[in-house]
Amino acid sequence: MQSIAVLDFETANHQSNSACQLGIAIVEPWRIVREKRWMIRPRRLYFSPRCVAVHGITAKDVLNAPTWDEIWSEVCQWIDGSVLVAHNAGFDANVLMSTCIAHDLAIAPLDLQCTRLISKRSWPALRSHSLASMAEYLSIVFAHHDALEDAKVSARLLIEAASKSGAEDLEQLENQLGLVRGRVWSDRVRHPRTVRRSRIETVAENHSRYEPRRFSKDGSPLQSGKQHRPRRMADEILKASLGNSPIEGKYMVLIGTLLGLDRQDSAAFLSQLGAKIQADINLQTQYVILGSLCESEFDTLAGITTRRQKDIADRKENGQALTILSQRQLLAMLPAGLETARDQER
Numbered sequence: 299m300q301s302i303a304v305l306d307f308e309t310a311n312h313q314s315n316s317a318c319q320l321g322i323a324i325v326e327p328w329r330i331v332r333e334k335r336w337m338i339r340p341r342r343l344y345f346s347p348r349c350v351a352v353h354g355i356t357a358k359d360v361l362n363a364p365t366w367d368e369i370w371s372e373v374c375q376w377i378d379g380s381v382l383v384a385h386n387a388g389f390d391a392n393v394l395m396s397t398c399i400a401h402d403l404a405i406a407p408l409d410l411q412c413t414r415l416i417s418k419r420s421w422p423a424l425r426s427h428s429l430a431s432m433a434e435y436l437s438i439v440f441a442h443h444d445a446l447e448d449a450k451v452s453a454r455l456l457i458e459a460a461s462k463s464g465a466e467d468l469e470q471l472e473n474q475l476g477l478v479r480g481r482v483w484s485d486r487v488r489h490p491r492t493v494r495r496s497r498i499e500t501v502a503e504n505h506s507r508y509e510p511r512r513f514s515k516d517g518s519p520l521q522s523g524k525q526h527r528p529r530r531m532a533d534e535i536l537k538a539s540l541g542n543s544p545i546e547g548k549y550m551v552l553i554g555t556l557l558g559l560d561r562q563d564s565a566a567f568l569s570q571l572g573a574k575i576q577a578d579i580n581l582q583t584q585y586v587i588l589g590s591l592c593e594s595e596f597d598t599l600a601g602i603t604t605r606r607q608k609d610i611a612d613r614k615e616n617g618q619a620l621t622i623l624s625q626r627q628l629l630a631m632l633p634a635g636l637e638t639a640r641d642q643e644r
Contacts, residue, residue, distance in 0.1 A: 301326050302468060303380035304413075304456065306448035307393040308353045310360075311346040312581040312618045314389075315396035317366060318345070318355050321446030322376050323453040325383075327467050328460045330453050334376065335446035337363040341400055348616045349581075353443040367401040377408065381468060382482060385429045385452045387412035388489045389580060391482045398484065410480035411468065412490045413452045413459075414577075419475035419492065420459040429455075486547075489574065528558035532567045538634035539571055545631065546572030549582040554589035556625055564589060571632070579609055579620075586610065586622045 302325040310316040317338050324332040343357045350356055384390035387410050398405050417427040424435060430442055433451050436458055440447045456468075465471035472479065480490040550573045556564040565575045568587070576583055586606075610620050629635030 300468070301380045302383050302453075302456070303377040304383045304449050304453040305377070305390055305394075306384060306445045306452065307390050308355060308443060308445050309349060309393060309581065310340045310342075310355070310357075311344050311349055312613075312616070313342075313396075314392045314582055315400040316340045316342065316344075317393050317397045318360050319353070319445040320373070321444070321449035322373075323446070323449045324376065324380070325453050325456060328457045330450065330457075332376075333446060333450060335444075336369050336373070338369065339363040339365050341365070346616050348612065365401070366397050367403060370398070370401070370403055378406070381409045381411055381479070383411045383413060383452065383456060385413045385448065385455070386577075386580070387414075387480065388487065388574065388576065389582060391480065391487045391489075392582060395482055395484070395487055405482060405484045408482045410482050410487070410490055411472065411477065412480075413455045415477055415490055415492055416459045416471070416475060417455055419477065420462055487574075529563075531557050532559060532563070535629070535632055535635050536567070536570055539632050542633055543571045545585070545628075547574065548572075548584050549574045549576055550585045550587055551576050551579050551583055552587045552589060556587070556589045556628070558590075579606065579613070581613075581618065583613075583618075583620060586620065587628055588622065588624050590625070 304323045304325055306321045307317050308319040310318040318340055319338060320336045322332075322334055323330050337355075337360050339360045339362075343361075345355070345357050382391065382394075391410050395405065414427055414429075417424075417432050421427070421432075421435070424431065429448060429451055432438075432455055433440055433442075436454065438451055438454055440451050442448065459465075459475075460468075460471050463471055463474050465474055471477075476493040478491050478493055480488045482488075545568070550568060552565055552568060552575060554564075555561055556567060559567060569575055573585075574582075579586065610622070613620055623631075626636070
């Protein structure tokens with residue numbers, strides 16, 4: 299039975315290649331059988347105040363620690379042949395990939411799953427599925443933002459979800475919850491995602507993009523017929539952007555919806571353009587996209603909550619490059635974006 303390597307990274311600054319601590323807990327359904335923590339000296343010993351405030355690790359703490367290339371062979375032994383699992387898995391997978399790129403190290407392709415998605419599907423009634431909130435709900439006491447502690451809590455979430463569903467292995471748990479694995483390569487990451495009937499996408503195994511596909515209530519694929527205007531508009535823009543998407547690989551947070559599509563199709567549209575869609579702003583985020591908002595989402599005239607406004611301002615002050623785009627500004631970046639929107643609106 300395939301083992302599961304639950305991992306967590308802490309970074310020195312907003313650069314995803316600045317790993318300074320790694321924790322791994324190995325799960326062999328359904329218990330933790332091994333665990334380890336590594337302190338890592340980043341190539342650049344700059345620790346941003348924001349990151350230090352989160353995890354408490356400073357340059358002094360890693361001054362005599364090994365570099366990533368010095369521990370890589372050992373880390374490989376821990377993760378080789380395993381499914382990688384993390385809470386907000388896209389972040390940790392990108393730290394792994396970026397840190398390896400910075401040290402000219404190759405990664406054997408590895409499957410990827412996310413305990414945040416698992417938590418959302420296993421406990422849908424909860425208002426928050428952050429690691430701290432889930433730990434509190436399950437009465438797990440831990441030292442948050444210590445890499446090994448976080449990895450162990452993620453492993454506990456996985457084990458609790460499997461126990462709740464009665465799944466015998468990870469594949470069965472994924473099938474029951476409607477989850478699709480992501481994948482990590484040496485040069486790119488495909489994020490895990492949830493699957494819903496009536497609108498979910500199929501992914502080519504060897505490609506980071508996916509094509510939307512629709513299903514009827516009984517699960518059978520629908521034949522393409524006359525498309526609604528928003529879908530036609532999106533398809534025209536996707537066709538014009540084929541092989542020339544300026545947002546390829548960009549990390550984005552979407553607020554609201556785009557082009558008259560619903561929330562899921564709006565996110566799928568951006569993903570097809572190569573963007574990496576995130577649930578909330580983090581150290582990787584490059585763009586915040588303001589789409590159309592329902593009345594309940596207008597906490598401010600700009601559609602950005604006071605918390606998000608402060609978060610963006612703090613991140614910019616600490617050197618993170620964040621850009622806020624309206625739907626029109628986003629379309630202006632895309633080949634034929636504004637032209638297509640105008641044509642379809644006539």
